[in-house]
Structure formats: C-alpha cells, structure tokens
Amino acid sequence: VALGNWESAYRKASSFVAGLTTDQKLALITGSSIDSTNGSFTALTFLDGDMGLQDYFYVSAFSLSSAIAMTWDRDAIYDQAKAVGSEFYNKGVQVVAGPTSQPLGRTPWGGRNVEGFGPDPYLNGLATGLTTKGYVDAGVIPGAKHFLLYEQETNRTGGGADSAPYSSNADDKTLHETYLWPFYDAVHNGLGAVMCAMTKVNGTLSCQNSDLLMKHLKTELGFPGLVWPDMNGQSSALESAVNGEDYGSSSIWSTSTMETLLSNGSLSEARLDDMAIRNMLGYYYVNLDNGLQPDHQDEDAYVDVRGNHSKLIRKNGAKSMVLLKNKNALPLKKPRVMSVFGAHAGPVIGGPNMAMNVQGSGPTYQGHLASGTGSGQASYPYLVAPYVSLTNKASEDGTMMRWILNDTYSSSSGSSLIMEGTDSTAVAASYTNYATNADACLVFLNALSGEGADRTELYNDDQDTMVNTVADNCNNTIVVINAVGPRLMDQWIEHDNVTAVLYGSLLGQESGNSITDVLYGAVNPSGRLTYTIAKNESDYNVKICYTAQCNFTEGVYLDYRYFDAYNVTPRYPFGHGLSYTTFSYADLTIEKPSNLSKYPTGEQTVGGHSDLWDNVASVSVEIANTGSLEGAEVPQLYLGFPSSAKQPVRQLRGFERVEIAAGDKSKVTFKLRRRDISYWDVAAQQWLVAAGNYKVYVGASSRDLKLNGTFTVQTSS
Known part of the structure; x- marks a missing residue:
C-alpha cells in the first residue's frame, strides 16, 4: 500500500517500536503507558462520542450525527466535527469513538440509527469522511464504528439460551455497495482507528473476522491504523489477534494472555510488531507527539473547553430542521395568543443529565429530547427547551402564551386562565380549551430510542391523539417533531387544521433556540430528510430480526431505493424539505x-x-x-x-x-x-x-x- 501522507507517521512509529522490548510492545497493545530508551508513551484515552465528551463538566452537547447530516451541508458537518474534536483535544483525550457510520439505518426500528448519518451510502460516506477530517484537523484520532453490518440492538449480546450475538449475513455486493462504502471515505480522510462491532458477520464475530479486518479493511481499503473491539466483541485473544484486532484492554486480551500466545508460537513476533506499529500510527499522524496537547483532565476539573461552540450548535441545529409542510402558517408573526402542547416542549423533571434508560422507558421521552442514550448521550452544560425560548420570544412580542407540557392531559379542571376578549372568561386547562381561539397552536412530539433497545413503534397513539384533539379546536396547528428516526404522521397529517410540520433529529444543548429561530423566521429552513417517511409501518421492507441469523436478503434496496424499485408511495421522500x-x-x-x-x-x-x-x-x-x-x-x-x-x-x-x-x-x-x-x-x-x-x-x-x-x-x- 502506498502510504502517501501516512509515510512520516509510519517511519516514526516503526522507529519507536523497534526500540521496545517484547514486554513493552505487549504493554502498548493492551493499553498501558510505557517508558523506554526510545522515549515514553502515555496510553491512549478512548472516549465517546460524536456529540461531545461523555461524563465531563464544562463541555458542549452538540447535535447528533443524524441531525448534522440533515443539514446536507459539508461545511456544517466538518465544522461540528472539528469543534467536537477540539474539546476532546483540550481535555487531554486522544481518541474519539467516532464517526458513527453504522448503524446505517437498515431498518427504521433500529435503536441506534440516531447516532449515524442515515441509510444512503453516498451521503453517509461523505459525512463520515468529513467528520473524520474534522477530528484529524482538531488533533485527535478518529475511531470509526461500528465495523461492520451492526444494524440493530435486539440480540446484540445474544438471546434466549444462546449467549452469542446475532449474525448479519450479507452477500459480497451488498456488503461493498452499502455498508463498506462509507468506510472508504473515512480511511481516505485520515482514519486512525476502527471499532469492530460486538456482533457477527456471516457467522464470525466481527472482531475475529479475517475477511472483514484483514481482507477488506486493511488490504482493500489500505487502512493503516489500529482495530479495537466494542464491548464483548471478542471471545478469543488468539482468534482476534491473528485475524486483525490490534488493541484490547479486557481480561480476554491481557498482557499475560498475549505473552502465552507468543511463547507457544500461536502469535508471531512479526504480528506483534504490526499491532504495535498500528497502535502508534494515528498518534503520529495527528502530531500528538509534539507535546502540545494538555494533560488528561479529571471529569469534574474546571477546564472549560467550550469556546463559542454554543453559537455553532444553535446555527447547525436550525440549519438541520426540515420543513415538511407549510400552508402559510410559518414563519410566525407575533401571534396574539399562542398555546403550546406536549411534554417535548419543556424540560424533563430532573436534568438535563438525568439518566436515560431506554429499556423500559417507553417510546417517547417525558421532556425535551435533544440527546441520545448510551454512547449517543452527551454531557449538557445546560439545555434550552422550546418552552424557554418561546417564552422569551412571547415576552418580546407581547404574545399571550399558555401551555400544557404533557402528552395525555385531558382534565376538564385545573388552574383557570384569563383570556383576552371582550369579556373576561375563566378557561379550564385542557387541550380543547387552550386550543380554542389561539392564533397558533404548537404541538411538540418526540420519539425515543437508543443503545440497548430497538424501537417498538414508528408512531405514538397518545401523541397522535393530542395532535388531533388540538387540531379539532385550533385552525392553525403547527406540529414540531424531534425523532430518533422516521416518525409516521398519517393519523393526522391530512387534517385540514394541521398547517405546518417542522421535523428534525436531536439538536443538543441549544435545541429550543434552534427550533424557535426557524419557527419565527430568523432562520429560513433548509434541512432535508436523510431517510424516507412512509405512510404506514408496513411500507418499510426491513423489520427487526429476532433470530440468531439475520439475513440481509433485501440486498442494496434500503429506504428510497426500495420505495423506488417497488413503486411504494412515501408520505415524504428522501431528500425532501421546504423553504420560506x-x-x-x-x-x-x-x-x-x-x-x-x-x-x-x-x-x-x-x-x-x-x-x-x-x-x-x-x-x-x-x-x-x-x-x-x-x-x-x-x-x-x-x-x-x-x-x-x-x-x-x-x-x-x-x-x-x-x-x-x-x-x-x-x-x-x-x-x-x-x-x-x-x-x-x-x-x-x-x-x-x-x-x-x-x-x-x-x-x-x-x-x-x-x-x-x-x-x-x-x-x-
């Protein structure tokens, strides 16, 4: 492989490794710091994720990858990645566990689709490549994931009596044209690390799969960096090492285990050298050897790395919002009376960094949803909910604003409210009463999923009933949705009084400001869908697989490529988005x-x-x-x-x-x-x-x- 601009890094890495003892090489590939006559090296720190540092104070919570992809803006994608990377760099973290190319979004029920760039390989690849470049230019090592064909949460660590994870079984054409395609972009743009998935591909664990790691990644793509495993991604140190994994820090991949493999001849010195060099290549490629990176900081250390990133987050969040429908309802122009409905409009009761356990938490979030879960969850410094930003705007405009921050509120009693009118009239708090005589009714919906569980529905009866109840009583009902993936709306989209729909993914700490900027026209919407929104769940061709063998029989026909091939009419097509x-x-x-x-x-x-x-x-x-x-x-x-x-x-x-x-x-x-x-x-x-x-x-x-x-x-x- 012609290394090109990796050549200098390779020379440095080879020289450094040549001066190490066998014990030091073993320490290097198992995550330990080393001191040698050839210099010292502090073990790399790996951390999630693409929307910002997890578990740290004084960091930013950025839009998720699925949101930044909806901008369809190369500069926005790159700028966010460089900003995220700079916060990692200034906290002393070397490896970002990202970009997250996959899950690609094979099925709209996939629980972690929100962490990726969408099911189109071209768009996903471009975003994956730009994010990789942004991290590199910020001085940190990008670690793309999840390699490969990791497309659902169900049975990812085994199911029933079987402790083995599911196997994604795809033919060679499908693997290359759909799932491997984005990794070409990542490697081309300076990828230094790859996380192999915890699941199987064609019957073999990804982290022990020679076809994936040696044939496709390291030979076909010419990937020069290190491969490390996702949680539970390996069952054998030997099988992982000889088939392409380069780094590990678990009990399976320990110094003593690797020492045994060397001594009995199962692992060659040449392969150990290769692993050690690959562990150093990304480090030298992004110039971490220059000694300029700040020391690694404790999570609660007062080291504020945010800079002016709040402005970038707000701008990109607004840029990502997709105007699906507009019957001259938007932008808002100083409504006299505005009513706001839905739990998604306001903050969760405790937060903003309250634990979000997807398993058992239901398909919606009882508060404003602006972050993912698990590896897709960031550490908010604060969260601007729409209720806050809309209140500020109402105060500026002299608008009378009322709200019910709940998805199932139907009480006919409650605190009375005095409405503007010829006569003062006490109005009981209910959807019907608050919707009646309002100039604009804003109904906020969300859809939740994340690491550990797939989606159980692509709509929600409680929320859809709320929309219809409001629309039955308000002739200017505007629906705002932030969802982890396709959110169906055919229960109400053709209601005469649903005048506009504004749609997006999860926008991070400035979410409410971003949404309000678009609602009031401070930002002209330009976001575009990165997936197809169907009319019915049955319109999608790929569901969640509940067996140990998940056969990708649909081949390359995902999302709009399936809808086009089989003449299925979508509610809103891939790439759709309106403007003012x-x-x-x-x-x-x-x-x-x-x-x-x-x-x-x-x-x-x-x-x-x-x-x-x-x-x-x-x-x-x-x-x-x-x-x-x-x-x-x-x-x-x-x-x-x-x-x-x-x-x-x-x-x-x-x-x-x-x-x-x-x-x-x-x-x-x-x-x-x-x-x-x-x-x-x-x-x-x-x-x-x-x-x-x-x-x-x-x-x-x-x-x-x-x-x-x-x-x-x-x-x-």
Whole structure:
C-alpha cells in the first residue's frame, strides 16, 4: 500500500517500536503507558462520542450525527466535527469513538440509527469522511464504528439460551455497495482507528473476522491504523489477534494472555510488531507527539473547553430542521395568543443529565429530547427547551402564551386562565380549551430510542391523539417533531387544521433556540430528510430480526431505493424539505467521461485504488430563487446506471447546499468521481465502471426530479 501522507507517521512509529522490548510492545497493545530508551508513551484515552465528551463538566452537547447530516451541508458537518474534536483535544483525550457510520439505518426500528448519518451510502460516506477530517484537523484520532453490518440492538449480546450475538449475513455486493462504502471515505480522510462491532458477520464475530479486518479493511481499503473491539466483541485473544484486532484492554486480551500466545508460537513476533506499529500510527499522524496537547483532565476539573461552540450548535441545529409542510402558517408573526402542547416542549423533571434508560422507558421521552442514550448521550452544560425560548420570544412580542407540557392531559379542571376578549372568561386547562381561539397552536412530539433497545413503534397513539384533539379546536396547528428516526404522521397529517410540520433529529444543548429561530423566521429552513417517511409501518421492507441469523436478503434496496424499485408511495421522500422561499431549476449540462478502463488501474493507497477518487464527469444546473426571501436550496443529483449493472432505479451521487438571495441565480456543479459511476463486480472482486447509458436526474428530493439527461460511458479492458 502506498502510504502517501501516512509515510512520516509510519517511519516514526516503526522507529519507536523497534526500540521496545517484547514486554513493552505487549504493554502498548493492551493499553498501558510505557517508558523506554526510545522515549515514553502515555496510553491512549478512548472516549465517546460524536456529540461531545461523555461524563465531563464544562463541555458542549452538540447535535447528533443524524441531525448534522440533515443539514446536507459539508461545511456544517466538518465544522461540528472539528469543534467536537477540539474539546476532546483540550481535555487531554486522544481518541474519539467516532464517526458513527453504522448503524446505517437498515431498518427504521433500529435503536441506534440516531447516532449515524442515515441509510444512503453516498451521503453517509461523505459525512463520515468529513467528520473524520474534522477530528484529524482538531488533533485527535478518529475511531470509526461500528465495523461492520451492526444494524440493530435486539440480540446484540445474544438471546434466549444462546449467549452469542446475532449474525448479519450479507452477500459480497451488498456488503461493498452499502455498508463498506462509507468506510472508504473515512480511511481516505485520515482514519486512525476502527471499532469492530460486538456482533457477527456471516457467522464470525466481527472482531475475529479475517475477511472483514484483514481482507477488506486493511488490504482493500489500505487502512493503516489500529482495530479495537466494542464491548464483548471478542471471545478469543488468539482468534482476534491473528485475524486483525490490534488493541484490547479486557481480561480476554491481557498482557499475560498475549505473552502465552507468543511463547507457544500461536502469535508471531512479526504480528506483534504490526499491532504495535498500528497502535502508534494515528498518534503520529495527528502530531500528538509534539507535546502540545494538555494533560488528561479529571471529569469534574474546571477546564472549560467550550469556546463559542454554543453559537455553532444553535446555527447547525436550525440549519438541520426540515420543513415538511407549510400552508402559510410559518414563519410566525407575533401571534396574539399562542398555546403550546406536549411534554417535548419543556424540560424533563430532573436534568438535563438525568439518566436515560431506554429499556423500559417507553417510546417517547417525558421532556425535551435533544440527546441520545448510551454512547449517543452527551454531557449538557445546560439545555434550552422550546418552552424557554418561546417564552422569551412571547415576552418580546407581547404574545399571550399558555401551555400544557404533557402528552395525555385531558382534565376538564385545573388552574383557570384569563383570556383576552371582550369579556373576561375563566378557561379550564385542557387541550380543547387552550386550543380554542389561539392564533397558533404548537404541538411538540418526540420519539425515543437508543443503545440497548430497538424501537417498538414508528408512531405514538397518545401523541397522535393530542395532535388531533388540538387540531379539532385550533385552525392553525403547527406540529414540531424531534425523532430518533422516521416518525409516521398519517393519523393526522391530512387534517385540514394541521398547517405546518417542522421535523428534525436531536439538536443538543441549544435545541429550543434552534427550533424557535426557524419557527419565527430568523432562520429560513433548509434541512432535508436523510431517510424516507412512509405512510404506514408496513411500507418499510426491513423489520427487526429476532433470530440468531439475520439475513440481509433485501440486498442494496434500503429506504428510497426500495420505495423506488417497488413503486411504494412515501408520505415524504428522501431528500425532501421546504423553504420560506421558492426555487426553480434550469439549464442542465453534462460533461461526460472520456474513455475509461473497466477497472481501476491506480496504485493501491490508503483509501483504495487512487483513481477511484478521480473526478471523471460533471453535471451543472442553474438554480434561481424565485421568492421574496433569501434562502438555501439543496439540489440533488441521482444516477441511473446502465441496465447491465443491475443497480437500483436511482442512487444519490451528488448534492450541494447553496444560499441564494431573493431574485438571484446560482450555477451548481456536481463532480462525479470514478467510484460514483462504479459498482462492485463480485467475480472480479473490484469496482467496475459499466459501459452504456447513465441517466441523470437533478431535483429537490428523490421524488421531486426537476431535470433529466443522459451520458454514455465507453470502457476498455
């Protein structure tokens, strides 16, 4: 493998390891600090996660990865990662357990989908790569997870009488085109560590799986760094070591265990050296040897690393919110009377860092949901709930605001409220009474899941009854949803009085401010869905697997690729999102590829064959802002492959978020790389460019396609 800009790190790591004794090498790969004649090394600290440091004081709680992906904004994704990385760096932590590419979101019931970037491999890969680069540029080692095909929580550590975790069984084409694809981006952008999943792939534990770790990750992708296991990810030190794991700190992978393997010849000195070098490569690659990183801090030490990150979190949170529906209800304009409903609008009764135990806590959260659980949970310095930000806005505007911060409130009695009107009228607190005569009714919903448990429903009867009750009595009912994944809404979406729906993922500490900024028009919404919202649960083709063998028989047909192939009509399609202004599309131009070789011919590099990353074609369009407000549009490029490739109807292969002033135009150009027009040839074990006609579609979502064209590719052997 041509190491490229890893070459210097490799020389340093090799030199350092060459000066170590066998005992010191063993200490290095088992997580101990060492002092040698060749220098000293303090053991690496590994910590979750992508939305900020867990369990620390004076740190920020960022948006989850699923939220930042909804911005469809490369700069926003990178900027958040660099900010997160800087907080790790300044707390003396070296390895971020992230980016979280997977769970990808094979099934919308997946409990940890909220931690990832969504089920489209192209979008997921781009976000995974940008996050990797952000961490590297902040001076910390990115540790991408979970490798590989880790797509649900059920039976992840075994089920019933079987103590073994489930096995994700996928064919070679599916593995490459869907699940391995994002890791190419991560490795290409400087990935220093990979966490292998606790589950099995094709019958073998991921952390003991030579095909995954040695063949695909370290050889095909040219990954130079270390592999470490997720909790319970290994059952044998020998099987892990000889098949690709490089670091561990459990009783299974201990100094004495590894010593025994060396002495009996099961583990070679050459493999030990390889593991030791890989443990040091990321450290040198991000220049942690320069001595500038602050010492590791105790969790409660008064070391404030937040800087001005609150502004970034608020901005990105607003940018990620998706306007699904709007019948001229938004933005709000100083409503005289505003009623707010739902537990999600207010803070939880104790918090904000109150333990969130998903198992047994139900499908909704009884407070404002802005963080994940388990590895997806951050440490809030504070949490701005919508109730707080809306109260501040009501105070500024002179709005009369009332609220019921509960999802099941139906009492006809309660504290009376004096309403504005000709006559003073005492109003009992109930959904019906508070909805009646309000200028705007805001109903807040959430959907909860996280590490340890999958979702049990994609809707909620209590919340949906609340929406309908309010809408029956308020002709301007605006629904705000923050959800861990697809949240169905067909119980009320066509109600005449549901005038707007604002939708997002979990936004971190500034969540209420971000939402209010969009509701009142301080920010023009530009978020886009990263998954399909169906009309019915039965419209999704992949459910939770309850057996030990989970067969990925759907292949590459996930989310919109399945909906398109089987003509299933979604409620809201992948890529959908509205604005407070309008846009038009025109002037599609295509610069087609010249003659290409069928297979890549570039040298094997860190990130695969070098020419996989070459730009080989481009597509341009002109976007005009035809409305009266400045706004951002996200034009999306989809490709249909030649029929011989047997690919999905359309696949995302480009997007740009472009801000345009009212009345102005902007030319948008999508660059197509060689890998973007390739598919996995199982027989040749290589990425193949199909010869023939490619269909080009450009539009505002996977279903709202404004322009189309074709280009022809000729290939040579």
